[in-house]
Amino acid sequence: MKKVVITGGPCSGKTTLINILSEKGYYVIGEIARKVLIERKNNELNKNEFSIRQTIMAERQIAKEKELETRKGKLVIFDRSLIDILAYCRYFDINPPKVIDNINLSKNYDFVFILDLLPFEKDEVRIENEEDVLTIHNLIYGIYKNLGYNIIQVPVMDIEKRINFIEDFLKKWG
Structure with missing residues (x-):
């Protein structure tokens, strides 16, 4: 199975792009x-709640990825x-969930697309302000880079151009 990640800070257009x-x-x-x-x-909202949320997210992500192991040779985004x-x-400023301690994160994904940030918009789930969004985006970029991933940066452009950019890369890749 080929695993591709599309990520970036909040307000980078991930959800819209993924839906398309x-x-x-x-x-x-x-x-x-x-x-x-x-x-x-x-x-x-406190450190304990943030820790609980991250643990739940990690457990669900791990479970979903294990479910997908049977999709050998197929692309998953x-x-x-x-x-x-x-x-x-x-x-x-919390410790990572223990459930990810024994996972080799430097070899887990084949390609990583990081979307450049779009203009900031607040929604019903987002608690971050514009400065926080940039900080989170930079943390995401830095951790993928430090783990040795080749990052494909997706610049700000209209959604169809972003889709074409990603699809062109995926077609070249195989």
């Missing part, structure tokens, strides 16, 4: 984090990955 790729027939795994944030939106959880743990 899904509509075009690509096998995509939506962002697990958003579902967890919605489920736990009434909980008090992820909206974020376990590595993003590490970035958010750094951002919230």
Whole structure:
């Protein structure tokens, strides 16, 4: 199975892009984090809650990736990955979930697309401000880079051009 990650900070257009790729027939795994944030939106925001959320996200991501191991030879596109959880743990100044301790994150994904940030927009789930968004984006980029991933940066352009950019790369890749 070939695993491709599409990521970036909040407000980078990931969800819209992932939804279009899904509509075009690509096998995509939506962002697990958003579902967890919605489920736990009434909980008090503190370090313990952030830690609980990241652990739930990691457990669900690991379970989803294990489910997909039977898709050998097929392309799977992820909206974020376990590595993003590490970035958010750094951002919230909490320890990473123990469930990812024994996973070799430097060899887990074949390609990583990091979307450049779009203009900031607040929504019902997002708690970050514009400065936070940039910090998170830089943490995500830095952790993927430090783990040795070749990052394909997707510049700001209209959505169709972003889709074409990614599809052109995927076609060249195989």
